[in-house]
Amino acid sequence: MAPEPIRLAVATVANLFNAPDVDPYSPRETDILGAAGIDRLLLQLQLQPRRKSADETLIVTLPAEQITPDLQAELTAAIQRYCSTHIEDNRLQIRLSRKQHTVGMVIVLLISLVAIVVAYLLISRVFADASQVVQGMIYASTSVFVWVILWDPLEALLFEWALPARENRALEQLAAMKIEVEAQG
Numbered sequence: 001m002a003p004e005p006i007r008l009a010v011a012t013v014a015n016l017f018n019a020p021d022v023d024p025y026s027p028r029e030t031d032i033l034g035a036a037g038i039d040r041l042l043l044q045l046q047l048q049p050r051r052k053s054a055d056e057t058l059i060v061t062l063p064a065e066q067i068t069p070d071l072q073a074e075l076t077a078a079i080q081r082y083c084s085t086h087i088e089d090n091r092l093q094i095r096l097s098r099k100q101h102t103v104g105m106v107i108v109l110l111i112s113l114v115a116i117v118v119a120y121l122l123i124s125r126v127f128a129d130a131s132q133v134v135q136g137m138i139y140a141s142t143s144v145f146v147w148v149i150l151w152d153p154l155e156a157l158l159f160e161w162a163l164p165a166r167e168n169r170a171l172e173q174l175a176a177m178k179i180e181v182e183a184q185g
Contacts, residue, residue, distance in 0.1 A: 006057070042174065104153040
């Protein structure tokens with residue numbers, strides 16, 4: 001059995017890709033939120049992923065006067081171009097992020113190493129005769145400092161790729177959908 005088609009109502013074809021002005025009096029979700037139709041669609045696809053299926057259909061509903069005989073083919077091509085370009089852009093963003101955060105991680109590791117060496121020298125030379133409380137404070141301060149500066153680049157390196165990768169899965173799903181155009185009723 002074919003899955004239920006996804007319906008997307010927009011005021012104009014342009015509103016599929018460009019956000020309209022906010023209009024809380026409109027019956028269309030995209031107008032109420034002032035969001036591009038494709039952005040709303042991608043959000044829904046990411047929240048409720050569907051199985052990849054050649055049977056999936058996106059029905060774009062438009063005012064009847066905007067529908068032309070070749071609109072369905074043009075819209076299909078435009079959505080596929082948008083998806084492929086956006087997927088490539090996300091891949092570039094992921095590569096750039098990994099490169100930047102890898103460099104950042106190396107710099108932070110070097111700073112951490114210097115901080116650890118300085119703390120060791122302070123404890124073994126300068127504060128060798130100090131109480132264990134003072135030495136413990138130096139250890140603790142160094143430990144917290146290293147933890148804090150490592151956190152952000154490590155988190156970004158490990159997790160920043162996830163959002164664009166999830167969006168790419170939704171874009172691939174959208175690009176594979178059959179596109180139909182219907183008049184708003």
